[in-house]
Amino acid sequence: MKIAVVYNRESQAVINLFGTQNREKYGLETIKRIKDGLTAGGHEVKTFEGDKNLIKNLEDFMPSVLSGERPGLVFNLSYGIQGRGRYMHVPGMLEMLGVPYVGSGPETHALALDKVVTKILLMQQGLPTPKFAVLNKPDSPLVENLKYPLIVKPKDEAVSFGLRIVNNEEELREGVRVIYEQFNAPTLVEEYIEGREVNVALLGNNPVEPLPPVELVFHNGPKIFTYEDKKNTSGRTVEKVCPAPLSEEETKRVQDLAVQTFKALNCYDSARVDFRIDQDGNPYILEVNSMASLGSDGSLVFAADKIGLDYTKLVNRLIDVTCERYFGKDFFDEESHKSSSTADKLFRRVTQSRSKIEADLKTWTNMSSRTEDAVGLSSVRKLFEERLGKLKLDQVDALTNGRSAWTWETKAGLTDGTLLVVPIDVPGGRNGFPIPYRREQEWVFGEGIASSRGGIATVLAALQALKEEKLLSKTKVGVFFYADEGRGMRYSSQMLVKAASRAKQVLVMQPGFAEGKVVDQRRGTKEFQLIIEGDPLRIGKESKSSDVLSYFIENAEKLKSLNSRKKKVAVSVQDMKSERYSVLMPHRVTATLSVTYLDETTATEVEQELKKLFSGAKSGMKTYMEQVVDRPPLLRKKLNPIIARLKEWTEAKQLPFGIESSLLSTAAGVIPSETPVVCGFSPASRDLYTPNEALHRIELVQRSLLLALYLQGE
Template identity: 35%
Template sequence: MKIALIYNKDIHGVINTFGMQNKEFYNEATVKKVAQSLEKAGHNVAILDGNKQIIERLENFMPKVVDGEQMGMVFNMAYGIQGESRYTHIPSMLEMLGIPYVGSSPSGHALALDKVLTKVIWKNNNLPTPDFWVFNTPEEDLSVVKFPVIVKPKMESVSFGLKVVYNEEDLRESVNFIVKEFQQQALAEQFIRGREFCVGILGNEPVETFPILEIDLNNDPDAIQTVTDKKEAPKRKICPADLPKEVTNEMVRQSIEAFKALQLRDFARVDIRMDENNNIYLLEINSMASMGETGSYPTAAKVAGYDFPKLVNKMLDVAAVRYFSNSLMSELPGEKHKKLSFNSRLRSFLRSRQQNSEKLLEKLVNIDSHVRNIEGVNKCTNIIKEELTQLGFTNEIFPQFEVGNMMYLSNSFDEKLDYLLLLPVDDFLTMPKHESYQETEHHLYGTGVWENKGGIVACISALQALRFSKLIRKTKVGILLITDSSISGKFSKNIIREKANNAKEVLSMHGGGAEGTVITSRSGSASFSYDIKLIDASAAENVTTVSQFFFKTIASIVDLSKNNPENVIAPYQSEFKSNIFKVQAYGSSKISVRFNSMEEFQQAETKIKKLVAIPRSKNRMFQTQFEGGVMRPPMVDSTLNNDLFDRVKSIANSIDARVLPEHRWSSADICNIDQHIPKIDGLGPIGGFDKQKSEYILRHSLIERALLIALLIGKK
């Protein structure tokens, strides 16, 4: 299942900074450990920042539940950025978007975060909680307060602002601090001298409780645990707590009732004080119990038999059962099968090396590899060669003088291959237009990052994962580095055909489409140049005649593809220059043709030639020149390609990755391969061009596509 793990990192990702600011954040190491725990169970996990871009990020990652796709879920660790009831912000958004998630509803979080409402509801349900008073300003009448009291913000957690006071003067000072520091009401609660406990809750129907955990106060009944204690010197935790059985049973009963009274879901932690006479008092309930590994909730869970990965996946499971009425826990390796699945091992390896992969991508993208920049292209191919040499690949160089050198690498001395991988290196943008590598939390940008270089890095990462799994030698792989892709494979065509004829299947690493597509067919390409020149300068009106013929011809050529879904014909670089006084006229146009079958192209070519032909009545007035032809044939949709796609889709389903077939209206090197060889393109990372025409890939898809490639070519 696809799992989006949402937490808060960028607190500036808002339109305006306004109102109460969040002071509660997860350590990134904890977030990554939760993600790794989910991945161990075979889930496809993306870590997302819960700021104003979260909807776009979820759209890019989550399945759309079409074509039988499994719905994804959110593992919510986002405490919110600002404002009141901040715990509710992400759940409310997820409710609106229609995405199921782990944890309580917005209303449950709102009640639990508001300590005053919580206590009112508990009292109405006959649950014991200390007496309390609420203050808006330090100038209010405090005479009704029975000291000592513990003062805290009305809507904070993690013990922020906590202080025990014994007189009116200190109380006014504490109220003043809380109102100014936290911009909210101050809650003064009767202080219960005694011992402190936590009860961890997991599940819905039935509700499970962990063994009761006691915070060790060193036998000091007046001690409390502050936020500083939790961060810098956490107090020792005793679990299970040493309590009489009847007290334990009552504490558990009250905790479950407290959980249900607020209509909370999935998990929570109840904080309790017990006085010296064993009277129980419910203090508060945390609807987003901390997952910090040394915290009370995971500590008690471990005593209950849940190690950290098992706890995380059980939390996901109880939410999944609530939504879908079926369990996911079968996907988590049990006690007798602690070895991770093959897919999970590869995914964990790839995630652990993600930073290295992105550094390699940055290095390649920042090299100007324009097709005519031989130095830049060769620099790229040498970097790729170094990476593959470390994996046991040997190389063969095909020297070129107009473009960079082609290179063929293989991990086998046998000419016959299981897979030939095509890696285009060059691009068509000259240095002034080259865009350097840039990254955001969820996108990677730069020239070639989607068209070719993202696919190169995904391919290298996949091969590294197979070496890690000791499977790389079980598959005969050939890799062809192509340096003239942007000029239609002018020099590489024959090399590609030769190597492809020795391969069972061919894979190409251009970028996948924004909807998660891979390419099962491509259009062929043809290019023509059309020139016209006036030769009879005896009359000025001849300029008009030539002009009319040129523009009418171009318009007629464009009309050939009208209402024809199999051809796209488009003139470009058209110009016409004339001078009536000197009786001069000259026109020129390039004509691009995209076609899906050679028969369609031949018909279109015949019609174009008829249109540009000079009528007999005008053959002494002007002359024309028309030349060009097929640059690449089409990659035709075939049963062989579709069978290969079905295997890719099956693998994608096993790792919860979305894969759809695409016909792409552009030609590529793979078009030069004979139809009898199964082939597929677009296995590189998902991306495209944004509204500013900047090339990008989705960051998480670099790992996802590397895993897909590894599982496709690896033989287990």
């Protein structure tokens, strides 16, 4: 699964820096060990700083998931950047985002960081903790009857910041003054328990597993574990002994108290509880570390190793207990996976390949293949053929012209199967620079990413999933891809008709609409090239003749009268250019006129009106009009078996689905009327055929899954 290791180290990327700054940092070596351990456990791992950019980074790394798909996970190491409640910041963000994470929630960190609140909770639960008082300022009176020596420490700091033993009033006031000046915080004062220092690390949730107790042995200096000891700057060595040399009864006693403390503060996954054991063997709970250190010298790591959990096993065990908490005990149940249905197996194949699918989409998008770019088209064709060959598909020579159309089929053949129709060209000439791939949370951008590349990536992802489940060779599938979408399929349409006549059904891999909508009706398109020629005229010269540009503009305005919403027909000028000599008026106008329609009779009538409109050229002018594109419409049918089957699958897997009609013509229009066809099977698009063309990111996975499910036919 995808795991983001989130920590705080160097970044101070916040809107404003103020207040208490974090002094706790994980070393780069520890972060690397955790990442390497998780990678060794089979996970896809990235590391991020826990700053204001975290949401964007997680959105990019962990996009929205499908219903039934387990989301990614955050391995939280974040101590925060600033503020008194900084442990809570990243968990709070993750709660808001709906991202599962390792470790306790923000409410637990708030309790554990406030040592006074922790002690009050422990006392309410009847759990032993040293007597204490709180001094807000250096001169605050100590009214509680506490016996020296005492311990002073900030009430809401960690890793023993400001910790020291005081033996009299003078030392107490000095200790409180230092804490007040350094941390601007009240001081927790508690009785010092003469004796041994022991801690118990805990793993899991239900049940919580206490690890063997660890004793800290102080050979010289004060018998407390200071910040300098933890950072190895005190000049002394504090020995860790595990299991601590306690009696069986004493061991069980501190372990039981640790578990009760873990539950009292509502900790999750792991923690560490620190104890002092007095000379009579009575344990006292000092505090709870809700983010027990995973540094190589930490007590949690030390104790885990003693029970056979080396570092790699420990970090992966933390993932296991977290996943069990979020997703249930059968999360890693291989037997339940083996007995699942073909549909469930395909679901896992596709969803677990999400990163590969997006990487594949990026590869295709960054390969330029505009309609007029023969070299780019050749590169894309060769790579597509190479990929189909690896999937064990074979080229069908009788359905391939080698120039604009190619057909490949599985071992089971195309006959009475499903034909997938994919354009490999991006409509347009070779002008301008290609638009590179870029990714956001919901949308991915790039040249032709929706009009061509989304279809290619979806087809390959679905076929790959079928191959991995050993289903592809037995599935009747053909792939027809063509390279003249930008020319209105002028050269490939006849070959597509032949290929479709063999198939039982056809899916056209053009972009659909948001919310999973496919297209079952599209308008047809007729394009005409119009040429108007006349005499070259001088600017300002009086003449009975009209210049050709003015004549064209005058008549182009009249095209609006041919539009009809009722008849579902629209006429427009798609292109226009003029030619002239030096300072003379234009003597030639060339224009492309487009007619989109549903009814062929209506389109023929409009064509006649166009000819009539431009046939009455004025004196000295000549007009020529020729049809250059003829793309038939896709007409909606009342009973489309493809739609019915897609509805079944989308309802079963809780995928979005709907039906839409479109004004744009596609290859679907040339499919013989007796062959069921659905268009718009590729992911939804935005700003199609513009520099801002985008593809809906989650639909890339949804459509790949739906295509795989549909093709396997279960």
